[in-house]
Amino acid sequence: MKRDDLKVTPTRRDVLKGLGATGAIALGGLSARYAQAQSAEPIRIGFQLHRTGIGASYGRWYERTATAALKVLNDQGGINGRPVEILFEDDGTDPRRGAEVVEKLVMQARCDVVMGTLFSHVVMGSAPRAGELRVPYLVCSEGHHVASGALNRWVLQPGITDVKSQVQSMAPFVTQNLGRKVTMVFPDYAFGHDHRDFFTAAVAAQGGEVIKHIAIPPTETSFTRYFPQIPRETEVLYHVMVGPSVLTFVKELGEFYGSGARPQLFGFIDSLEAVAIDSPGLEFLEGSHFWEGHPRYRQDDAGEHEDLYRAAVGVDANGASVTDPRDVSTYSHMFSVWETLFILKRAMEAAEYRGPADRQAVVEAMEAMTEFPEGLEHPQGPKLFNGRTHQAFGLQSISQVRNGRLVRVHRTAMEDGFYPDEVDYTTMSF
């Protein structure tokens, strides 16, 4: 934890200054609650941050998004009239350190809740400790681990749809618009296996067929030798490579097909989060389609809340930092931090949270939630929350690369991503 991070973010002074300037106009009837807030202990939120390690590019933007959301939240009056602090602690994107960070945030920094984790293995490594410490652990991971029932009652994912739902909701568009014979290229570990299993089943349900699975070992640095395995009759090539090798993968794929006929390409933007879509070597992606959780490029129909969200986080219309156009955001995932923070606010207020003794009530309040309407608190779109599985469901976007930009061509229906419950956490003890 950096020394700076131990300060209030923003500082209590900032909060009070903000109140002085805007309170009467913006907060209206909440002024009485602020009078209490000045004497109230801040609510402390521990943020398990991938500041270093393989998740660092995500972590950088998760931190910025959380900080921006916190400012809005405090400007709105905090939680139950109490100011809110976030304490960021680097977990090195490592599951053992992740568990240690949860301990540190809860037992040493006295945080009321812990949130923000993205990488699935860190979630899995940390969740048991969060359960033992009986602290709400709100992950922003998109992994299926929560809804699969692998974790415990203290772990929830209210701010982002899980990968099973995301993948499943892509199948109707792919089979109806791109082709029915699909070859999948994916990394040969859990993330890739999730895509393999969920998409194969979803395509079959739509009357299509995955005709070939090509699993790429995680140590691979060149992919040319795998491309001849792509069957000639392939109509859609589904790719979901991640990590530094993505650029090589796309470049070599372009060299393999050259200017000749090629199947339709469909990928998950996870491959290119924090990477400029117009980077040299990615020209081959022109015309291809991507899943996006939240469209990186500002769309023509963007609403007021979308613009407010971009401005607050500091993202321009191209999805890059307003201060550095080369610093591309992880736009399809980082909204989850923003939305999770506001869901936490609602849950804590519903539970009338006063201190750690009320942590269980926060989880129960969240389990009772069902719907999050689109708006400033939910700029990515409306969501339904399943309290039994602790998992949110939202709308997904399919974008096409046109002139080096991602343009949304389809938005899924909420029900496209539904699947039968695999767990009922509410029947588990705390």
Add this chain to the structure above:
Amino acid sequence: MTARILWTHVGALAALLAAHVLLPAYHHGNLARIMVLAIYATGYNIAFGYTGLLSLGHALFFGAGLYAAGLTAYYTGLPGWLALLAGPVAGGAVALALGSFALRTAGVAFMIVTLMFAQAFHLAILYLGRWTRGDEGLVIARASRQLFGLDLADGSVRFLVAWALFALTMVAALIIARSGLGRVMVAMRENEERSRMLGYDPYMTKLIALGLSGAMSGLAGGAYALLFGYVGASLASVQYSILPLLYVLLGGAGTVLGPLIGTVAMFYLIDLASNVTDAHQLVTGAALVLLILFAPRGILGSIRDRFARWIP
């Protein structure tokens, strides 16, 4: 065994036990984790510190114990003690199997062979994702983390079990270090050819040392799985082959208490550095460079050289 050696080590174990009631909650939890990692470092020290086997593949033995215990607890209804026992058995068996041919090499070749097999194991975990869930790993349910009716997810129980396992390992290491076998191991480290000329069998001595080292590493892996409830491929990655080497170098190679001291020092170096800067790994690296420059025998090794040559 002289009285001061005995009392030094009994005192160390007593101090750790006293920490159970004295430490604040956060450091209490840390120490439980440190003791498990110190078991691993103690095992590594048997191979590296005493026998001179510089392995870069001990994550294989730690991982074998981790998955043997973890998968037993996850997939079977067997009692916790059997799952825990599976850790050292798997670690020791894998070490003996690997050692049976890796010990035909020495020096850099031994480092490369051990590194290679550990990497192969790591990739096998990913490849067998259907059962291991690969990089994501598995969470061991609380109900499966019971040992003779004790709930290993409970902080006090976890600490005391970690302490008992560490005590067992440390006493075993002390007995080995003071035994005839220990002296032969040191002889192998110092001059293998001369030992051979005196009639000792270097291959068998090193194989036994590697087997003991693997069993201790496997015990640490099994303990981690059951005490902390998670098994994942990253815990068998190359990083976990380097960590015990650093713990041992920092604490003092070839000393019984050095691995514990090194693990404590490294853990808190990272923890405290991360309070000050994002570049905590740089701080850790700089500290290690300084250590190599000014105390190449590690903390306890330097103390032994300068003040107390009786320390085993």
